[in-house]
Amino acid sequence: MRDAKKSREKIIQNAIELFSKEGYHKTSLDDIAKKSNINKAMIFYYYKSKAGLYEEVMSKTLSDIYSTIKEAIKNSSRAKDNLKIFIETYAKYCIKYSYLPPLLLRELSSNGQNLPFEMRNKMYQLFLLLDSILKDGQKRGEFRENISIVIHFMITGTLNLFIVSKPLREDAKEFDSSFPSATEYSIEEICSYIYKTILKTLEV
Amino acid sequence: MRDAKKSREKIIQNAIELFSKEGYHKTSLDDIAKKSNINKAMIFYYYKSKAGLYEEVMSKTLSDIYSTIKEAIKNSSRAKDNLKIFIETYAKYCIKYSYLPPLLLRELSSNGQNLPFEMRNKMYQLFLLLDSILKDGQKRGEFRENISIVIHFMITGTLNLFIVSKPLREDAKEFDSSFPSATEYSIEEICSYIYKTILKTLEV
Amino acid sequence: MRDAKKSREKIIQNAIELFSKEGYHKTSLDDIAKKSNINKAMIFYYYKSKAGLYEEVMSKTLSDIYSTIKEAIKNSSRAKDNLKIFIETYAKYCIKYSYLPPLLLRELSSNGQNLPFEMRNKMYQLFLLLDSILKDGQKRGEFRENISIVIHFMITGTLNLFIVSKPLREDAKEFDSSFPSATEYSIEEICSYIYKTILKTLEV
Amino acid sequence: MRDAKKSREKIIQNAIELFSKEGYHKTSLDDIAKKSNINKAMIFYYYKSKAGLYEEVMSKTLSDIYSTIKEAIKNSSRAKDNLKIFIETYAKYCIKYSYLPPLLLRELSSNGQNLPFEMRNKMYQLFLLLDSILKDGQKRGEFRENISIVIHFMITGTLNLFIVSKPLREDAKEFDSSFPSATEYSIEEICSYIYKTILKTLEV
DNA sequence: CATGAATGAGAGTTCATTCAT
DNA sequence: AATGAATGAACTCTCATTCAT
Structure with a gap:
């Protein structure tokens, strides 16, 4: 068969x-x-091996997210819109494929030791995507100088942690019902807040 | 012996x-x-067990970082200074004990399943520390309304990822020598950039 | 292979x-x-596990002995014959599978703590078999009222101990050559003696 | 101290x-x-060692039971009374020191491999005690010829199994409330039943 | 006498991986 | 292409026993 x-x-x-x-x-x-x-x-x-399977899994996942974002950005014009798209697409993707954030964090936190070249490369490509958006913004005079890698980590780090920590935060709320801003915000609100914050630091 | x-x-x-x-x-x-x-x-x-050892390790580590920050903040006055202290102390600590970021990320990325109560609690305490700084800032009229949990993840997520990804970034530079903003920034500059960014979103 | x-x-x-x-x-x-x-x-x-293997071993063994006895009894008529068959079959079985008596005794002597349900049940079934023989005897007017559980232990306890203690008795004989009635009786004689003894207590 | x-x-x-x-x-x-x-x-x-401790434990226990029975028998006259005393004392002792039956059974069921000489000897002494009672009965014309070792196992085997299986029988009763003659008999009744049964086989 | 620290051999169990069919 | 059988190394954990103080 x-x-x-x-x-x-x-x-x-x-x-x-x-x-x-x-x-x-x-x-x-x-x-x-x-x-x-x-x-x-x-x-x-x-x-071939367990590692081989793992590589395949990660590769596939990262390819998907990269091309999804790339596609979404293609038709937009202003850099700030692109930035918004980047954040929102990344977030949406992380929500949709909820396995991604833990996987990424885990990979990163092992110094990339088990991280096969292709995966590493794809993560790098994703960063280059954001970097190009920011550089483009600078060229157009929309954005000021910045540290793109920090912007990148601000977006991905915040989003990943937010998603990944959800069960913990919900647990915390059971013990301390006044747990501040634990669960009442939607992912859209979080995206919007991140976007605004980054925009403020970027806009001339 | x-x-x-x-x-x-x-x-x-x-x-x-x-x-x-x-x-x-x-x-x-x-x-x-x-x-x-x-x-x-x-x-x-x-x-007692491997898990017991792990708990001890994490517990010890998190206790240290918490009290170090608490101590550092005690003598300061303005909320914005406290915020700066929080960021810098956290960063310094992560650098000093370079095992912390990967450990934290890994723990978080496993849904806190293996995470013993005490550890969980200590992570929560750390967040409450930042939350109190932010609330204090609002009371004094320094800060506007905000989403403290996002601020928290912006600081810790960005810093942790930055530290944790260092070897990856260095590797990347070997392949692509033009790797943008990968290694040329010191941790102090990163802290300062994060601080400024967050301050802009917080200040009235 | x-x-x-x-x-x-x-x-x-x-x-x-x-x-x-x-x-x-x-x-x-x-x-x-x-x-x-x-x-x-x-x-x-x-x-699956050591316990699983053990369960299998015991289960198999007990099933065998139960069905063997059941089969042997089927064609007999008088209760006293059934009793004799029970004793002899049990004894023969214990001799044939010499591991059984120590296993049974050991299991019983640990309060049945490790004793899986199925095994326990099979031991119970075996007792019920004897109980039915005795009850049947009463109905027919062959036997008087009795304490079936004691009869059961009289048969199994005596036989098991006799078999299990064989090496000890042989050793004893080396030291005390006059060791009374230590080794000179065959299992058939023992069975017969047990049967007679019990019959005397049962018969009207 | x-x-x-x-x-x-x-x-x-x-x-x-x-x-x-x-x-x-x-x-x-x-x-x-x-x-x-x-x-x-x-x-x-x-x-000295775990085995040494075990030896001590068993030795002490068996010495106690031996001398207790010996003492109890001393003042009696008729062989049938001695037999009764033997059974009852043994039973009482087993009840009082509930660890004894499982220990004995376990020891016996391991072929006496771990069984130190002294212990073995003490168990033998106990049997000799019963043997002398029976021989004495024969001399007096009270008892007929018999197989003393079987009588011994009938007493000890039945009693030990009865005591040792108590938890099992109680469990069984929970599942099958009609469990025949499982728990309703006191140890005294059991002793009496054993005594009568053996007496019938012994008396001329 | 007494104690906590240390040891080493083995226990049951898991698992990635390979082999035979 | 597919399967169940087989392997061997590793893993966590236990325990009788000994050492140093």
Whole structure:
């Protein structure tokens, strides 16, 4: 049968889910195989090794987010709009694929030791995208000089932490019902707040 | 040598180092024991379990950072100065104990599933510290209304990512020597930039 | 050789032997694996855990003895014959599977703490079998009122102890050659003696 | 301080309790030390090894039971009374020191491999005691010929199993409330039933 | 006598990976 | 292409025993 494609996808899909829920090490190939209803040996047949599967998972995910943002930005004109799009698209994507933030943070926090070249490169591409938006803004006289890498981390760091910390914040609220600004803000409001803050620091 | 204190400290010290370098799961107690030149069983003698050791490590670390910041803020007056102190102290601490950022990010990215109560609580306390600075600023008319949790993540997220991504950025520069704004900024400049950005969004 | 059935059987067979010779705790899975010429991990592959393997061993054993007795009794008519069959079959079985008595005694002597439900149930079934024989005897007017549980323990306790203590008694004889009635009786004679004794207490 | 004696006793006492509750292997010296509020190393100071402590425990226990029975029998005259005393004293003792039955059964069921000579000897002495009662009965013409070892096992086996299986029987009753003759008999009734049964087989 | 520190051997268990079919 | 069997190394944890003070 030519279910090869389907099998591969099932594997990837469940790997994504488990890796993001449990982390790389806590997720066993047995888990993935069982969840995918597929023989464990097939994972090796398709992806050579656990690391290989992981690389595939991350690669796919990052490619998706990159091209989604790129596409969204294409038709816009003003740099500040592009910035907004970048933030909102990134956020939307993180919400939609909730496994992404934990995965990214985890990857980054391991010094990129397990991080295969392609992934690293794709993360870099994403940053270059923002960098080009900012540079473009400067050229047009919209933005002043800035430290693009900090802007990048301000956006991604804040968003990732916000998303990732949700369960913790909800727990905290149970203990301290007055927990300030824990859960009452929507992701849109957060995006808007980040956008405004960054704009203030960028605009001439 | 038969010195409990020294043994305990050696264990903790090396655990900190390895946990932050390799992560919880990749670090084996064999590693820690060998590095500490100490019998593996002693880890259980002192800390009951791997999780127990981890809790001790994190607890100790977070307590330190909290009290350091608290102490530093005590003698200051203006809210904006407090904010600056918060950012700089947090940053300095993260630099000094470079294992902290990866540990924090990793913990957060696992939904706090393995996160013992005390740790969780200490992270919360740290946030409350910033929250009180911001609230104080509002009372004094220095700051306008804001979303403290976002400010918190803007500071910690940005700083943590900046520190944690350093090796990656350096690698990137080797491939793309024009890598924009990757390594030429000192942590002080980063802090200052973050501070300014946040101040702009806060000040009336 | 890649034969699941054979592997499983080899494991069970050696587990039975070792568990009954050394007891549950003294028998390590390493021992079983080595004796079976099988990779230790296979034990987990097949039986999930040491306890799981043990359960399998006991379950299999008890099922066998139960159905053997049941079968043997089926075609008999008088209650006293059934009683005799019960005793003799039980004894024969204990002799044939010499690991059984120590296993049973050991299990019982640990308050049934590690005793999985199924095993417990099977031991209970065995008692119910004797109980039904006795009740049947009463109905027919063959037997008088009695305490079936004591009868049960009289049979099984005596037989188990007799079998289990054999090496001890032989040792004793070496020191005290006049050791009374230590070894000169065959199991058949013992059975007969038990049967007669119990019959005397039962018959009207 | 000369608490040596007290310490030794505390250790023995708690060892008895734990060994009989959990069995030899499941009981760790840590457990015994903690329960006794005594430093673990002292156990080695006093008893050389875990096995040594165990030997002491068993030795003490068996000596007690032997001399208690011997004493009780001394003043009696008729063999049948002695038999009764033997059964009842043994039973009473087993009830009083509830750790004894499991210990004995466990020891027997391990082929006496761990069984130190002294213990073995004491168990033998106990049997000789009964044997002498029976022989005495024959001499007086009270009893007919018999197989003393079977009588011995009938008494001890039945009683030990009855006591040891108590928790199991109680559990069984929860599931099958009609559980026949499980719990309604007192130990005195059991003794009496055993006595009568044996007497019937013995009396001329 | 007494204690806490230290040891080393092994226990059960997990898991990525490979092999045979 | 697919499967279940098999492997071996590693992992966390336990424990009897010894050492130093």
